[in-house]
Each structure stands twice: as structure tokens, then as C-alpha cells.
Amino acid sequence: MPTKTTCPSSQVSDDEQKQKRENTRSLTMSGHVGFESLPDQLVNRSIQQGFCFNILCVGETGIGKSTLIDTLFNTNFADHESSHFFPHVRLKAQTYELHESNVRLKLTIVNTVGFGDQINKEESYQPVVDYIDAQFEAYLQEELKIKRSLFNYHDSRIHVCLYFISPTGHSLKTLDLLTMKSLDSKVNIIPVIAKADIISKAELQKFKIKLMSELVSSGVQIYQFPTDDETIAKINASMNGHLPFAVVGSMDEVKIGNKMVKARQYPWGVVQVENENHSDFVKLREMLICTNMEDLREQTHTRHYELYRRCKLEEMGFTDVGPENKPLSLQETYEAKRHEFYGERQRKEEEMKQMFVQRVKEKEAILKEAERELQAKFEHLKRVHQEERMKLEEKRRLLEEEIIAFSKKKATSEIYQNQSYMASGSNLKKDKDRKKISNAQVLEGGSKRASESMRAGSLVYRAQLEGESRRARESLRAGSLSYRAHPLPQH
Known part of the structure; x- marks a missing residue:
């Protein structure tokens, strides 16, 4: 379970406040001055400046967050469907400027994409907490500047968190408890039961009681509509007893009798969105937009932002009181x-x-x-x-x-x-002389045998030539005699 940060109080003591009130005198003027028009001046300036309102929608993908926002403001914001396969939770902020009569409203809708789609949901709420703290930090940095421009600064602090609870099951999921517990000191939480038309009225009433019991036992502080203003105290006290609101959203129109109404068409019947017997949509719209929007803005600034600012400044070493x-x-x-x-x-x-x-x-x-x-x-x-x-x-x-x-x-x-x-030199000389004589005799004998052989070969060759010459003469002679005996015929 996440722990909430607590900071020591830095307010002036009750005695000092009481002393200041005692030193203030109340007087009645004797004539008209004109500062009675101050409320009108404030209204005219606010209308000229315009208003901003930031809504954070936290809930599982496909639970009907975008449809409910469209139905609340009676506008089709044309938001694209989100995927179920993001590895981490991410926040998508979109800003719109709406006009009603002569009032301008800069509406920012922050949607949690992929919330609750991961297998490990242990840290799914952390990106939401980081986003809210980042908006507080941005406003604090602007406030601490030497040259500030808060008049033109776009305030992105979250004014209300609509926490969408699935109607299935018998109690809150662990992820829902962890998330709301970590957010209740940072933002105004209004829990709503989405798609409340899928369970019966009796089951819905039991489910509401079970949810509120778990929220109280877990120490989760949701936003309570203020009862200090006498003009709206009665209706706000009554609406606090209807929390959490069981809502149905739809932009489809169905003809009921002689008029067209926003409803959801089923084979077994029609669920009218603005019929208080069918859902708490009208109660949510009245409390969120018509009656308590300014209180949500004020609570964000005076309570949640001041808590963040005080803790941040004390971390930096700034305090209102000394050691004593x-x-x-x-x-x-x-x-x-x-x-x-x-x-x-x-x-x-x-x-x-x-x-x-x-x-x-x-x-x-x-x-x-x-x-x-x-x-x-x-x-x-x-x-x-x-x-x-x-x-x-x-x-x-x-x-x-x-x-x-x-x-x-x-x-x-x-x-x-x-x-x-x-x-041995003399012996060697004698041997050499003997070898020379022997070699000379051998050479002389060899030359004689060679000359005799050449002579014999010459005689044989000459005899062969004479024989061949004789045979050639005889052959010529025989040919001549044969020609004479057989002369060639004359033509």
C-alpha cells in the first residue's frame, strides 16, 4: 500500500488569527460609494479571461471513458480508440475550447491509455501520480519566476479525477485501491461505476454499499461535495449519499414517445441516459459541471497544490517558523x-x-x-x-x-x-713415367686397327656401287630392245 507524504503545518496560530479579528472594526457608511459592483467586475473579468477545467479519466481500456465524456459535454470529441497492447501505461492529454452562451471553457481531457492491460499491474498507477506531480511542479516553477505571467499561463493541474470502476465482480480490485490511495492527496477523486446497465438495480445498490465500505476501511478519501454554502448545502449533502455514481453513457438517440433522447438500445428494452431511474448520469453532470466545478478548481489550488507546494518548499529548506x-x-x-x-x-x-x-x-x-x-x-x-x-x-x-x-x-x-x-716423391715419379709409356703404346695400336677397318669398309662400298651400276645398264638395254620390237601405232 503506498504511503502518503505528510508535511507539518505552517499556518498562523489560532490566537494570532483571533487577535487580528478583534483588531478589525466594522463600520457602516453614510452614503453610496460603489464597491458593491466588485462582484460584477469580477464576473466580467472572468468571462473575458475564460475558464479552464482539467479532467483526468482513470480506468481500464474499453470501460467507456471517452463515451461518458462525450455525453457529459454533449460533444463528440472524436477520440481515437486506444490499443490494448501497450507495455506501459501512458497518459494522453487533449485540450478543447468550448463555448456556451458567452462563456468560454478551455477543457483538457487526460486519458490513461493502457491502464490495467499489463500482466504485471503493480506499478500501473505510478505514471498517473508522476503526471499529476509534473503539472504541480510546472505551476510551482512558473510561480517562483522573477517575472511571472500567471494571467496568461495555461493551468494544466488536474481539477478532478473520474475513476471508472468495472461493474463486474463483488468488490474493488487491488489495483483500484492502490491507485485511489496514491491519488487521494493529490487530486479530487469522484468514483463512478461504468456501464451500470449490465447489472440489476438490487445488485447495483449492494455493489455501491460494498464499494463505499471498502473505501472507508482502506482510508481512501474521495471528494465530498461541499456543504458550507447554504444555497447548495442540502443538494450536495443528498448527492454525497449517492456516491459512487452509477452511470451510462451514449451519444445515440432513440425516439421515445414524441421526442428523441440519448439512450442505449437493447433487445429487451431501452436504457435512457438522462433518466434518473435508469442511471445517475444526471446527478453526476449536475454535481460536476453545474454546481461544483468552481469548488473543484478551488480545492485543487488551495488544498492539493498547497500541500505539494508546502512539502516542496520544505524540502528546499524554507519554513514559516524557526527552531523556537x-x-x-x-x-x-x-x-x-x-x-x-x-x-x-x-x-x-x-x-x-x-x-x-x-x-x-x-x-x-x-x-x-x-x-x-x-x-x-x-x-x-x-x-x-x-x-x-x-x-x-x-x-x-x-x-x-x-x-x-x-x-x-x-x-x-x-x-x-x-x-x-x-x-714417397721419387716413387711417384717413376710410376708416372711408366703410365705414360703404356698409354702411348695403347694409342698406337688403336690407330692401326682403325685405319685397317676404314680400308676394308671402302673396298666393300666400292664393290656394291659397281654391282648396282652393272644392273642399271642391263635394264636399260632390255627396255630398248622391247621398244624396237613393238613400235607405237600411228594415227
Whole structure:
């Protein structure tokens, strides 16, 4: 269950008010002055300026919010149907300017789109609360400006919340209780039972009693029509007993007798919207528009907005009384707050300095530890390097000794080789001479055999040529004899 914010009272004490009333004298004038026309002046100025009225409609999608608003103001606002598939609740505000006789009304209708359509409805009311607070904050910021223009400022604060309750079920839903509980300190709530024609009169009366019982037991404070004005006290007190209103809305007209009336046509009959035996629509319109619209505007400013403004200013440090319940001026409050902020700033600066020094010390300790570790690592690497260097020097010395020993062995070996070469030099020369003689003999024999072979081949080739020449002569001779024996015929 959401908790409501409570702020301590900052009103002047009853004794001071009583003292002021005692110091005021009542006198009777001896002649006409003219300030009796002040109400007429106020009326003329208000008519010239126009009026504004903002309505917040809270209820599930498809419950009949737009239809009821159209019926209340007898106007088709041509609002588009809303989808059921929004992941979050969003608020849609539309402003219209209506004219009736010579009175202008700037009407703003704020509709909750997607309210109650989510699977998780735990935070469905939060966007509504945030929207109302945002309008209060915008008005407060305009009011706190150095150069204000409240005369031309479009007041967007919500004046009344029509909370639509579904007629199905036997009691209020948890979401309805949570939402109204979180809104009753911020806006004037008028609960209405939507589509009341779907349940019987007896069930409707029981449902009303059940709803009011739950609202009272849950601590939800709905708007009560004022009874302090004698001219409307009786009718307002009577209408307070009819809450919540069970309404039916429709812009369709059906002919009943000799006249056309707004009604809903069913197979079993007709439900007339403006028939008080069928619904409380006429009571709602009379109380909301005709009788108490100005009171709703005044309650929004003097009660709900003042509560928000007082709490906001106290959060900023502004109060009307001091520590000893003495009244404080704005200048004194400002000076006290300035000194408080100055002390807070000094305290935070000192804390920051101490924190900076502590962090510097911690950083220096970390750096010293890192330096120590690096120095130890350097000494270790230095020792390892020296050990490796000594090992390399030892290896180098051993290698040099091996090289010297090897050089000595090599010189001794070369001496032995030269002596053996000189001893075997003469033997090698004799072998070479013998090899030269043998090679010359082999070459001479080979040349003789080659010349003989060439001579034999030449004789054979010559014999073959002579044989072929002989055969060719014989063939020519035979051909000549055959031609002579058989001459060719002459033509």
C-alpha cells in the first residue's frame, strides 16, 4: 500500500488569527460609494479571461471513458480508440475550447491509455501520480519566476479525477485501491461505476454499499461535495449519499414517445441516459459541471497544490517558523539556509581534503612497496647475471685451452705429413713415367686397327656401287630392245 507524504503545518496560530479579528472594526457608511459592483467586475473579468477545467479519466481500456465524456459535454470529441497492447501505461492529454452562451471553457481531457492491460499491474498507477506531480511542479516553477505571467499561463493541474470502476465482480480490485490511495492527496477523486446497465438495480445498490465500505476501511478519501454554502448545502449533502455514481453513457438517440433522447438500445428494452431511474448520469453532470466545478478548481489550488507546494518548499529548506516556533521572514530563512549550506560545504571540503590526504598516503605506500619489490627483483637479476657471466668466462677459458692444444696437434701432424711426402716423391715419379709409356703404346695400336677397318669398309662400298651400276645398264638395254620390237601405232 503506498504511503502518503505528510508535511507539518505552517499556518498562523489560532490566537494570532483571533487577535487580528478583534483588531478589525466594522463600520457602516453614510452614503453610496460603489464597491458593491466588485462582484460584477469580477464576473466580467472572468468571462473575458475564460475558464479552464482539467479532467483526468482513470480506468481500464474499453470501460467507456471517452463515451461518458462525450455525453457529459454533449460533444463528440472524436477520440481515437486506444490499443490494448501497450507495455506501459501512458497518459494522453487533449485540450478543447468550448463555448456556451458567452462563456468560454478551455477543457483538457487526460486519458490513461493502457491502464490495467499489463500482466504485471503493480506499478500501473505510478505514471498517473508522476503526471499529476509534473503539472504541480510546472505551476510551482512558473510561480517562483522573477517575472511571472500567471494571467496568461495555461493551468494544466488536474481539477478532478473520474475513476471508472468495472461493474463486474463483488468488490474493488487491488489495483483500484492502490491507485485511489496514491491519488487521494493529490487530486479530487469522484468514483463512478461504468456501464451500470449490465447489472440489476438490487445488485447495483449492494455493489455501491460494498464499494463505499471498502473505501472507508482502506482510508481512501474521495471528494465530498461541499456543504458550507447554504444555497447548495442540502443538494450536495443528498448527492454525497449517492456516491459512487452509477452511470451510462451514449451519444445515440432513440425516439421515445414524441421526442428523441440519448439512450442505449437493447433487445429487451431501452436504457435512457438522462433518466434518473435508469442511471445517475444526471446527478453526476449536475454535481460536476453545474454546481461544483468552481469548488473543484478551488480545492485543487488551495488544498492539493498547497500541500505539494508546502512539502516542496520544505524540502528546499524554507519554513514559516524557526527552531523556537518563531515566525521567520523569507530573508531570515534565506540567510539561515545560506549559513547551513556554507557549513555543509565547509564540512564536505574538509572531508574531501582528509580523504585526499588519506588516498595520497595509501598511494605512496603502494608505490614504495612496488619500488621495494622492483629493487629486490633487480638485485636478484643482477646476481643471476653475474653467475651466468662467470660460467661463460669459465667456458671461454676451457675453449681457449682446447684451441691451443688442437693447434699444437695440428702443427705436429703437418710435420709428419711433409716428411712422408718427401719420401714417397721419387716413387711417384717413376710410376708416372711408366703410365705414360703404356698409354702411348695403347694409342698406337688403336690407330692401326682403325685405319685397317676404314680400308676394308671402302673396298666393300666400292664393290656394291659397281654391282648396282652393272644392273642399271642391263635394264636399260632390255627396255630398248622391247621398244624396237613393238613400235607405237600411228594415227
